[in-house]
Amino acid sequence: MRIACLGGGPAGLYFAISMKLRDPSHEIDVIERNRADDTFGWGVVLSDETLQNLAANDPVSAKAIGENFAYWDDIALHLRGERLVSTGHGFCGIGRMKLLLLLQDRARELGINLKFETNADSAEDYRHSYDLVVASDGLNSRTRTLYQDTFKPDIEERLCQFVWLGTHQKFADAFTFIFEETEHGWVWAHAYQFDDDTATFIVECAQDTYDAFGFGEMSQQDSIRVCEEIFKDHLGGHPLMTNANHIRGSAWIRFPRVLCDKWSHENVVLLGDAAATAHFSIGSGTKLAVESAIALADCLHNERDMASAFARYEQDRRLEVLRLQSAARNSLEWFEHVERYLHLDPVQFNYSMLTRSQRISHENLRLRDPQWLQSAERWFMNQAGVSPEAPVRTPMFTPFSLRAMELKNRIVVSPMAQ
Numbered sequence: 001m002r003i004a005c006l007g008g009g010p011a012g013l014y015f016a017i018s019m020k021l022r023d024p025s026h027e028i029d030v031i032e033r034n035r036a037d038d039t040f041g042w043g044v045v046l047s048d049e050t051l052q053n054l055a056a057n058d059p060v061s062a063k064a065i066g067e068n069f070a071y072w073d074d075i076a077l078h079l080r081g082e083r084l085v086s087t088g089h090g091f092c093g094i095g096r097m098k099l100l101l102l103l104q105d106r107a108r109e110l111g112i113n114l115k116f117e118t119n120a121d122s123a124e125d126y127r128h129s130y131d132l133v134v135a136s137d138g139l140n141s142r143t144r145t146l147y148q149d150t151f152k153p154d155i156e157e158r159l160c161q162f163v164w165l166g167t168h169q170k171f172a173d174a175f176t177f178i179f180e181e182t183e184h185g186w187v188w189a190h191a192y193q194f195d196d197d198t199a200t201f202i203v204e205c206a207q208d209t210y211d212a213f214g215f216g217e218m219s220q221q222d223s224i225r226v227c228e229e230i231f232k233d234h235l236g237g238h239p240l241m242t243n244a245n246h247i248r249g250s251a252w253i254r255f256p257r258v259l260c261d262k263w264s265h266e267n268v269v270l271l272g273d274a275a276a277t278a279h280f281s282i283g284s285g286t287k288l289a290v291e292s293a294i295a296l297a298d299c300l301h302n303e304r305d306m307a308s309a310f311a312r313y314e315q316d317r318r319l320e321v322l323r324l325q326s327a328a329r330n331s332l333e334w335f336e337h338v339e340r341y342l343h344l345d346p347v348q349f350n351y352s353m354l355t356r357s358q359r360i361s362h363e364n365l366r367l368r369d370p371q372w373l374q375s376a377e378r379w380f381m382n383q384a385g386v387s388p389e390a391p392v393r394t395p396m397f398t399p400f401s402l403r404a405m406e407l408k409n410r411i412v413v414s415p416m417a418q
């Protein structure tokens, strides 16, 4: 098959690799508008589970990626001068640029043709000269817009504003969330190490706060200076850095949640962020992109023709995408409404933050960090006036006072359930 991948991000490169591994006779061109070592953003997070999926698909690139991972187990919260740490969360991070360079090397080794500094104008031009066109052209996919009558994209810009920065300050021991109160409202950062001396530092705030600071009218350097001032107690004198210099004006954006009704049109198929996005606060965009690339390559090799392969790919992956998007929505909505929780004690705030996507339950927290959970349960019991000598129990079994009535626990059974 002659295949064109429009866009050489993780989705396009990993799909090309996966196809070539299944059949070396495929002729594959990856068309990328940027230079090989141009990239936006800093590090990305992947899970151990994703790395296992990559290893099953291509042990060679998985090994190279694994060797360049920064691992961490803890999540730290900084709030009102306190630092709370829980463990057992198991993440790994890699520089986006490093990931792309490793995938490019692997693609070259397999005989894939990488064409950099080439703008793919219209998928319609490629559609006639290639058997298969993969629209891996990212969040603002032109191909998705070109065939929007078929794909019917549903794009929802979320409420918060954020900017993706980097720093040489070390956050090596934990995935770190920092909440700072400013004269214009709360501003927070999601920070994680992705190589020996660089960390991702995403700054986020509500639209009102963004407007009051005037971030939208500032140059990138001016907005960086304001962020450095806000987070100065956490940066150890290190500057914040941008690598979005190609973007004119402010590099802040509101996260667009992308969902499409259909993922294929004739011999064109959507992959990665072009098809669906997952909010960065659950760190699953790259996971979706590479796992969908594997699924698409499998379907194209296992199904009898392209139409059935596309149907199968969409059927198999849509459920996973919706599952992740649902967790991502819970998580991003928690940040959008974070001011509702910021008056809470840091212990309770931390509990709320850790369980925000609803993928991590109370008992799952016990598996991750029994000590930390027990300390949170003890805190809850203290608030409910239980004696410090009483054995620790889950919040459900702590007493509850309603005016003069003292209930032994917090369990309510509805008449229907009886």
Ligand SMILES: Cc1cc2nc3c(=O)[nH]c(=O)nc-3n(C[C@H](O)[C@H](O)[C@H](O)COP(=O)(O)OP(=O)(O)OC[C@H]3O[C@@H](n4cnc5c(N)ncnc54)[C@H](O)[C@@H]3O)c2cc1C
Binding pocket: 006, 007, 008, 009, 010, 011, 012, 031, 032, 033, 034, 041, 043, 044, 045, 046, 118, 119, 120, 121, 136, 137, 138, 139, 142, 163, 164, 202, 271, 272, 273, 274, 278, 280, 283, 284, 285, 286, 287, 288, 289
């Ligand atoms: C702030 C932020 C933090 C993130 N953090 C994480 C994280 O921690 N973990 C995670 O897994 N994901 C994260 N992501 C998401 C992740 O970056 C994307 O989900 C992932 O890169 C999707 O891969 P992709 O190949 O589909 O798209 P992209 O990586 O966007 O690649 C698309 C490529 O297509 C090229 N292109 C576009 N149009 C054309 C054209 N017309 N011609 C030629 N080339 C073109 C672009 O230059 C680009 O290289 C984050 C995203 C953001 C915004």
